[in-house]
Amino acid sequence: MCVESDETLSNAAEEKKLVRKIDLYLLPTIWLTYCLAYIDRINIGNAKIAGMNDDLNLTSNQYSICLVVFFVSYVVFEIPCNLILSRTRPSIFLPTIMFVWGAITCCMAAVHTFSHLVALRFLLGIAEAGFAPGVLLLLSSWYKKNEQSKRFGVYISAAVLSGAFGGILAGAITESLHKAHGITGWRWLFIVEGAATCGVAIIFRFILLDFPATTNKLSSAERELALSRLEDDKVNSMRQDSAHLSPLQAITLAMQNWKTWLLAVGYMVIVGSSTLSYFYPTLVKQLGYTSSSTAQYMVVPIYCASFVTLLITSILCDRRPVLRAPAISLLLLLSTTCAVTASATAASTARYILLIFLACGLWAANGLALAFAASSFSALPQDVRGVSLAFVNSAGNLAQIYGAYLFPEEDAPRYLKGFVVVSALCGLGIFVYAVAGVALKRPLMLDDEACSQHSRRTEVWQVRNKWKSWHL
Helix, strand or coil, rough: HHHHHHHHHHHHHHHHHHHHHHHHHHHHHHHHHHHHHHHHHHHHHHHHHHHHHHHHHHHHHHHHHHHHHHHHHHHHHHHHHHHHHHHCCCHHHHHHHHHHHHHHHHHHHCCCCCHHHHHHHHHHHHHHHCCHHHHHHHHCCCCCCCHHHHHHHHHHHHHHHHHHHHHHHHHCCCCCCHCCCCCCCCHHHHHHHHHHHHHHHHCCCHHHHCCCCCCCCCCCHHHHHHHHHHCCCCCCCCCCCCCCCCCHHHHHHHHHHHHHHHHHHHHHHHHHHHHHHHHHHHHHCCCCCCCHHHHHHHHHHHHHHHHHHHHHHHHHHHHCCCHHHHHHHHHHHHHHHHHHHHHCCCCCCHHHHHHHHHHHHHHHHHHHHHHHHHHHHCCCHHHHHHHHHHHHHHHHHHHHHHHHHCCHHHHHCHHHHHHHHHHHHHHHHHHHHHHHHHCCCCHHHHHHHHHHHHHHHHHHHHHHHHHHHHHC
């Protein structure tokens, strides 16, 4: 009895030590990479109010097109990128695409026409398409279900803080480097931030972990422990001798899973509403700030409050994973209330405070939604899980295509249409996650059922493939 107790304590200590080591390798690299990715993605908003609109003679509709074209290519290439990632090494694939999108961001400093800007934003979407779904697959392949909310919270916090840092950084770059070497401030913004991304990508090539069965950063004993603890938690992870499904098989199995569609709709609602972040500088400036840099700095409190809310909800929901879906519904209820109230008032101070609470609800819901999806798909084969997570993420980003048109300049200063649409989307999200919380209240039973179904289908495909090979 005593021996068993000592052995259990020893195993728990080894597992805790392993999780700390995984965290040390994964979380800082993923956090900084997403921070840079998000800055490179939204810095067009800072460049817009720093002079890009005037220099390129962009209309409100043309600016919206520049936002939309990024998400078109981003959405299209997410699933193919995750199919590639599941068959390669994340430590090579992710830093490579990171270097590419950093280089594209630098090139945006050289644009002189609307068409050039659109072309580069389209290429930027292709380059970034593999990062977010790749991170979702990587995190879900390393952590148990009750460990995922905090890790996804850390991941999403990079976007939150990069919004804050992006405003400060944009203000500092555009002011201090304006006209340096004859280059305007908004062009320096793309050069500095793109070059930083390229430099970090080179470093991360030697730091980032691969999947548990293939990483060379851990010993063989640590890799085995990483795999066994996931199997005990019914998290499906590829081993060295595991066979991959074909891309068509993985896509078919993912699309036949009702959870994929339900959670895709839920995440689409959240991310579609979060398109608001592209307009934070514009919305804040409309509150009466005449200086562009002041408007950028006043965006910072919005992101800081969202960061605190995100971390608190992530920690609490890892203690009780069953609360993730109800918590998402409550956070979206907060955002709905704030959006409705913001559309009904013109008082600048009140709208600024409402904007803060609205962002808090959306960002915290975003992190929990990813953890909820990852744990719901945890028992699926890695290839299928990769497609499912990529589809959920791409559906969310698909919503940003129409979200880019929610706050046109002609609707200033109230932006009634934008706030009404955001409140309607959040209202739909409340319903979706309430349904998901009930439908997935017995996740282990459903995961076991999913596993057996996928195993049977996989066996049928394997027999079919063997039959074809025998008759060739």
